[in-house]
Amino acid sequence: MNQPIPFTDHFRKLIALGVPIIIGQIGMIVLGFADTMMIGHYNTESLGAASFVNNLFNLVIIGSTGFSYGLTPLIGELFGANDKTGIGGKLKNALLANFTVAVIFTLAMTVLFFNIEKLDQPAELIPLIKPYYLVVLASLVFILLFNAFKQFADGIMDSRTAMWILLFGNVLNIMGNYVLIYGVAGFPELGLLGAGISTLFSRIVMLCVFIALFFLLPRYRNYRTGFIQSVVNRADFLRLNAMGWPLALQMGMETASFSLTTIMVGWIGTVALAAHQVMFTISTLFFMMYYGMGAATAVRVSYFRGQARAADVRRAAFSGLYLILVMAVISTTLFWQFRFAIGSWFTDNTAVLATLGSLFPIMMIYQFGDSMQIAFANALRGIMDVKIMMLFSFIAYFVISLTSSYLLGFVMGYGIVGIWMAFPLGLTSAGILFWLRFLYKTRPAA
Structure with a gap:
């Protein structure tokens, strides 16, 4: 009988696998981070428009990334x-599955585009929102195909390739x-539209580079x-969908607790929307850092x-949880130290600051709370227990978080502060539910 591996060895392996994923995940967010900083210094109206569009598409992009995560544990088992x-x-079938999902999401976001005025956003932002929206829409298929190659590489413990490609794309x-x-x-x-065109071009190039490396290295x-x-086969295609859609919905509902509140923030005004975009950009950076270590945890658990x-x-x-908590302590400490300077990186507007x-x-x-839910969501992904996460995510992010955002922000009159006060409630609730489920599914046999 195999003796359990010491925690120190788990930490070492997770760090070796997770750090390149973290750098790669940060690279994905830096695409939006750079846009936000440059657009914010261009003008406040463009920052508000970028906030609205980017938050809507973050819901789709993170949800589609969740779908692609269904490939990782399947690859992990085969790699073992x-x-x-x-x-x-599996990769060939994953590319077809991801392309299919890209088409579905593109059609859904196209329908939303033709109804954009009905979302009651500031009238002065609509001429900026529409062209930027279309350019971001065109990039969805390239994101999903890139994700298939990335999850393949992560699953075979080759997390550095995607890291270097993403860093190149950022530059x-x-x-x-x-x-x-x-x-x-x-x-x-071109202002905001120029930022969208640049992001689209970089995403196309990154996919082409990954394809070239796969066929040449x-x-x-x-x-x-x-x-x-x-050959593409029904069994693999269906299994990838069975794994991918629950993960897409789980991550999508989590992101929706942030992204859908953007519409509520838009009801308050342009200044609130600009501040929301800055905070969302920073918080997404932290999230992707933690999720990089969470992705490594899923690979190790599936192995x-x-x-x-x-x-x-x-x-x-649990090794993954401990490492993510350490990252949270370090990141929040640094965040607090530089809290007065961070806002000025994005905008000079005193009302936004x-x-x-x-x-x-x-x-x-x-x-x-985010650390806990990321660690155990990925642990459940590693043991392929993903369907129950849809229910837990609905309870945490819609019933608790999204509802609380409206009640605290508008019914109780706290505005954007009230909207943001609901986020810790949803994330901590999700973390507790995922933790209890993981303990139940991995309990020792009687």
């Missing part, structure tokens, strides 16, 4: 069994922002053989599940 040909076949995007937002080097000054040779020789090592399944999950000051403490509080 050294079935490289099978992994290549490309930031350069494009500078050129197209402000109109330098002979390019037209020697270390992927056996996986390529499986990819080329395999030990494939080897029927129940004790290490639990140890891997004053609103930000009231939201900083709330964001710090919910980092710990």
Whole structure:
């Protein structure tokens, strides 16, 4: 009988696997982070329009990322069994599944585009919102196809490839922002639309680079053989959907507790919307850092599940929780130290800066509930117990968080502060529900 691996070894392996994923996850957010900073200094109206569009699409992008996460535990199990040909076949089916989801999300967001005026946003923002919305919409398919390759690489413990590609994409995007937002080097000054075009171009290039590496690098040779020789089949396609949709809905409902409140914040005004965008950008950066370690936790949990090592399944999950909590303490400490300077990175508007000051403490509080729900959501993903998370997420993020946002923000009259006060309630509730479910599913046999 295998002895459980010491926690120190779990920490070491998780850090080695998780740090490149974290850097890659941060890279994904930096695409939006750079946009927000540059747009904020361009003008406040563009920042408000970017807030509205980016928060709507974050719901779709994070939900679609959740769908792609369904591939990782399947790859992890096959990797533990050294079935490289099978992994290549899973990737081919995952690309088809992700493309199908991209088409569905693109059609849904197209319908929303034709009803954008009905969402009661400030009238002066609509001419900025519409063209930017269309450019971001065009990038969805490239995001989902890239995610399939990324989850394949993460599942075979090759988390560095995606990291380098994402970092390259960030540099490309930031350069494009500078050129197209402000109109330098002979390019037209496009403002917010220029930021969207730059982001779209960088996402296309990142996908093309990953495809080229997969078909050219020697270390992927056996996986390529499986990819080329395999055929798209109903069984794999259905299994990927069975794993992916619950994860998409779980992550989508979590993001909805933030993104759908953007509509509520828009009812308050442009200043509140701009402040919400800045805070959402910062909080999403923290979230993706934690989720990088959570993704590594899912890979490790699925690996030990494939080897029927129940004790290490639990140890891997709790090791991930401890590491994420350490990250939360460090990040909130740094955040507090630089709280007065952070707002000025994004905007010079004094009204927006004053609103930000009231939201900083709330964001710090919910980092710990966020840590718990990320750790155990990924632990449940690793043991492929994903369907129940849809119910738990609905309770935490819609029944508790979204409802509380409206009640605290408008019924009780606390405005944007009240809207944000609801977020810790939803995240902590989700963390407790996921934790209890994981303990139940991995309890020792009687």
